[in-house]
Amino acid sequence: MSSVDYGSAEQYTPQRIDMENLTDENKCDFCSAQCCSYITQQIDTPSTMHEFDVLLWQIAHKGIHIFKDDNGWYLLSMTRCTHLLSDNRCGIYETRPMICREHSSGGCEYDVPINEGCDLYFQEYDAFDAYCRKRFKTWDKRLEKFELARKKSEQKEAEKQNKK
Numbered sequence: 216m217s218s219v220d221y222g223s224a225e226q227y228t229p230q231r232i233d234m235e236n237l238t239d240e241n242k243c244d245f246c247s248a249q250c251c252s253y254i255t256q257q258i259d260t261p262s263t264m265h266e267f268d269v270l271l272w273q274i275a276h277k278g279i280h281i282f283k284d285d286n287g288w289y290l291l292s293m294t295r296c297t298h299l300l301s302d303n304r305c306g307i308y309e310t311r312p313m314i315c316r317e318h319s320s321g322g323c324e325y326d327v328p329i330n331e332g333c334d335l336y337f338q339e340y341d342a343f344d345a346y347c348r349k350r351f352k353t354w355d356k357r358l359e360k361f362e363l364a365r366k367k368s369e370q371k372e373a374e375k376q377n378k379k
């Protein structure tokens with residue numbers, strides 16, 4: 216199993232309040248609604264260099280993370296739910312989606328950081344780029360190869376035009 220790579224920038228630092236008698240029932244009162252501050256989407260397991268290149272483009276965007284756990288690969292977007300109120304409570308509590316209802320405060324993000332238990336967790340471009348470089352021997356050469364092919368195709372097109 217690969218080791219977890221946390222990258223170097225914008226480390227995920229869960230809020231912790233050292234309190235005695237903190238329970239699953241009352242801890243939401245002291246939390247900044249960590250469970251309502253991101254979304255995840257499972258993605259097809261990437262295998263080709265092109266698929267990893269697409270992920271590299273995605274993780275170049277602020278707040279986009281990539282992780283892999285026992286269930287597969289995911290994109291994670293750090294984004295607060297628009298229904299969160301200023302006191303970190305849900306503004307649509309009575310009609311909130313099922314996934315919110317199913318989420319339990321027992322062993323939630325407050326206790327276990329999102330990246331814990333992941334085989335791989337990337338938070339920034341450079342860490343993912345380094346992983347791809349390690350995974351594909353020709354990772355850096357792909358750019359050169361692409362530009363060369365583009366040049367050739369442009370030359371061919373120019374030759375065609377000249378013949379007309």
Ligand code: SF4
Pocket residue numbers: 242243244246247248249250251319320323324325
């Ligand atoms: S369920 Fe957990 S992560 Fe969500 S608000 Fe409560 S303590 Fe925070």
Ligand code: SF4
Pocket residue numbers: 250251296297298299304305306307308311312315
């Ligand atoms: S709908 Fe409510 S419970 Fe669900 S993510 Fe938004 S604020 Fe959180």
